[in-house]
Amino acid sequence: MQATLFKRLMPLLLVLFIDSMGMGLFFPVLSSLIIDPSLHFLAGNYSAGDRQFIYGVIISIYMFSWFFGAAILGDVSDFIGRKKSLLICLGGAVLGYAVAGLSIALHSIALMIIGRLIAGFTAGSQAIAQAALVDISDAGNKSRNMSWMVLTLSLGFLMGPILGGILSSSQLVSWFDYSTPMYFAAMISLLNIALLSYLFTETFIPTKKFVLNGFRAIEVFISAFKHPGVRNLSIVLLFMEIGWGAYFSFIVTFLVSLFHFTALQSGLFLSLVALGFSCGSGIVVPLCLKWISLRQAIIINFLVAAAMIFLMVITQSLYIALLTAFVVGANIAVGYSNLLTLLSNQVSPEEQGWVMGMTGSVGALCFAVTSLIGSVVSFLGLSAPMIIGAVALLVGGITLWRIPMKESLLVNKYTHSS
Numbered sequence: 001m002q003a004t005l006f007k008r009l010m011p012l013l014l015v016l017f018i019d020s021m022g023m024g025l026f027f028p029v030l031s032s033l034i035i036d037p038s039l040h041f042l043a044g045n046y047s048a049g050d051r052q053f054i055y056g057v058i059i060s061i062y063m064f065s066w067f068f069g070a071a072i073l074g075d076v077s078d079f080i081g082r083k084k085s086l087l088i089c090l091g092g093a094v095l096g097y098a099v100a101g102l103s104i105a106l107h108s109i110a111l112m113i114i115g116r117l118i119a120g121f122t123a124g125s126q127a128i129a130q131a132a133l134v135d136i137s138d139a140g141n142k143s144r145n146m147s148w149m150v151l152t153l154s155l156g157f158l159m160g161p162i163l164g165g166i167l168s169s170s171q172l173v174s175w176f177d178y179s180t181p182m183y184f185a186a187m188i189s190l191l192n193i194a195l196l197s198y199l200f201t202e203t204f205i206p207t208k209k210f211v212l213n214g215f216r217a218i219e220v221f222i223s224a225f226k227h228p229g230v231r232n233l234s235i236v237l238l239f240m241e242i243g244w245g246a247y248f249s250f251i252v253t254f255l256v257s258l259f260h261f262t263a264l265q266s267g268l269f270l271s272l273v274a275l276g277f278s279c280g281s282g283i284v285v286p287l288c289l290k291w292i293s294l295r296q297a298i299i300i301n302f303l304v305a306a307a308m309i310f311l312m313v314i315t316q317s318l319y320i321a322l323l324t325a326f327v328v329g330a331n332i333a334v335g336y337s338n339l340l341t342l343l344s345n346q347v348s349p350e351e352q353g354w355v356m357g358m359t360g361s362v363g364a365l366c367f368a369v370t371s372l373i374g375s376v377v378s379f380l381g382l383s384a385p386m387i388i389g390a391v392a393l394l395v396g397g398i399t400l401w402r403i404p405m406k407e408s409l410l411v412n413k414y415t416h417s418s
Helices: 001-033 048-080 082-106 109-135 144-169 180-199 216-223 231-259 263-288 294-315 318-345 349-380 383-403
Strands: none
Touching: 001 082, 001 109, 001 144, 001 180, 001 231, 001 263, 048 082, 048 109, 048 216, 048 231, 048 349, 082 109, 082 180, 144 180, 144 263, 180 216, 216 349, 231 263, 231 294, 231 318, 231 349, 231 383, 263 318, 294 318, 294 383, 318 349, 349 383
């Protein structure tokens, strides 16, 4: 029985790993390709501001595609089932990564954009895989399966930047170049198609008629600000996602421009941020909430993260950047986890699925818009996007402090447990 369950879990966990790995893998590669003129991916006559702008646009294209694709593919999975939907998503991942690898080999920015459009639209596999994992869980193993899911996402987030840096370094292996990480991700996705086809049986029997709604993602986003219970907290979530998106998207271009980081160095730096994120989620959350409320924890985490980003921008010191990376990742993770709990406390059991889907929608759109805005304000200076991010976190913390809330909704299972 356990072996059978593991065979069904393995391809789903690999889907989650590939999704979280893919984003982290791409950032160090793209930042070096676009920002470093010595790599000649872009013509040499592009200014630093032009390069930052192009970088931000490519990131935002991926996130916008993810925003719309996740909602549409989620509906598709309720019509044709989880397995077929996941195979479509993985096929899109193979094609998207392969096109991105080809774009690097051919020095084609147009192909790069096409590859990111395809990969972004089919990145909705994460939500479908999570739904399938819930489908095959029962009361006895659901908690354990959820812990495997969180661990897999964390490992993918941690390993992605490292793999992107290593696989693009010709100093480590002579035939590695900046297209190698893309082909590697395509091959892993292709392998998972085989595993999913062979090991995974359908977990969901479709019962409803499919109706394509191209505006579903926008409707979900707007619903967050209409719901009386979560309206104010959704504003806090919006500021948090802007802050995190600005930092994570543009910290690598800051490092490449200021300290001439290679893709390997950028990947290792992002893995340090991811390590902080993982430690914050797994260790700090249950510890800090033994003594303080959810709201207090979130406010402190947002303010500390904002202070660390400001400190890095002001000093423009490599050592400060390294020291603050782990701290920013940990505080964002703790603040985000607690904010999700606080949002969950505001709604009924029947609305839990909606509120979690809404947070993903807000996150994807905020990342997309922030990347686009960051690309524009980069003409004002390398630090401009991260200053916006720090200010957004600061405003988010202050906004939460000013929101009137019932004390009963600020307590979670860790608080006052001793």
